[in-house]
Amino acid sequence: MLQRCSRAVSRLSKLGSTSPMEALRKDVIFTPRHWYSTAAATLAPAPNDSPAMSSPVKSVVNLDKMFLSKPCSLALAPDSRLRIEEPKYEGLRHVIYKMLLFYSKQSTSIRGANVVYRRILHQVDKPAIYEVFNMEKTFKMTFSLLVLHMWLCLRRLKQEGKEGAEFGQYLYERYNHDVELRVSKEGVNLLLTKWMKELEKIFYGNIVAYDAALLPEAKPDELPKVIWRNVFADDGESQPDDAASRTALTRYVRREVSCFTLTDKEAMYSGNFMFTSLDNIPSVSAKR
Helix, strand or coil: HHHHHHHHHHHHHHHCCCHHHHHHHCCCCCHHHHHHHHHHHCCCCCCCCCHHHHHCCCCCCCCCCCCCCCCCCCEEECCCCEEEEEEEEHHHHHHHHHHHCCCHHHHHHHHHHHHHHHHHHHHHCCCHHHHCCCCCHHHHHHHHHHHHHHHHHEEEHHHHHHHHHHHHHHHHHHHHHHHHHHHHHHHCCCCCCHHHHHHHHHHHHHHHHHHHHHHCCCCHHHHHHHHHHHHHCCCCCCCCCCCCHHHHHHHHHHHHHHHHHHCCCCHHHEEEEEEECCCCCCCCCCCC
C-alpha cells in the first residue's frame, strides 16, 4: 500500500498547491482516471476467494420510462414531515442564543449545509441507488456517488452567486469531514492527510468534468462518457460493459439537474428538499 500511495502522491505533488476553491473557480484541475483507481484499489477491502462470497451476476437495468417524467421542484411541501425547521427560541433563551451568534448568517449556513449533506447521504447510502443502477456497494462506488450528488447541489448553489458559493464552501467542509471518516474506517490511517489530498484532487477533477459535459458546446455523448469514467470504469477499461446502467444514471443526472433548477434557494439553503426517490424504480430482471 505504501508503494502505491507514494507513487500517487508523487504525481499529485507536481500539480502545485493551488487552493481548492480557487482551482474550482478557474476550472483548471483535471484528475486522470488511473489516479482514482489507484486510490480506490488501496482503500478497497481485500477480495474473498470463497465461492460463497462471490459477487452475483449483474442483471439488466430496466430503462422503460425510467426518469423520463417531467422535471419538478425537489423542495419539500410546507407540511412535509421530512422538513427540518430552524429552532425558534423565545424570551431570555432567544437573547442568549443571539449573543452566542446562533442566529448569525454563518451559523445558519453551517446548519443548513449539514442538512443538505444529510439529504445527500440519504440518497447515496441507501441500498436503492445501488439496486436501481446495478452497482456494487464499494468505497469507490460510494465515493463516486457522493461526488456526483455534491456536484448536483454545488451546481445549483452556484446559480445564487457569491452567497451560494459561500454556502457551498460550508457544504464542502461537511463532505470533506465525512470522507475523512470513511477513509479512516477503511483502515487507512497511515498517510491519511496525503490520501485526503488525493481524493480532493479527484473531487475537483470530477466537478470540472461534469460542468464541462453540460456546456452548450459539449457533445451529446459527453455526459455519459464522463459518468462512465468517473463512476463505472475500473482501471484499464476504456469501453463500458454495462451500457444500460450508464444510460440510466445519465437520465437520472439530467433530470436531477433540471429539477434543481426549479428548486428555490430557500429550500437549498435550509436543506428542505429531497432527491428523486429511487425506492419504487424497477431495476433488475427486466428487458429493455
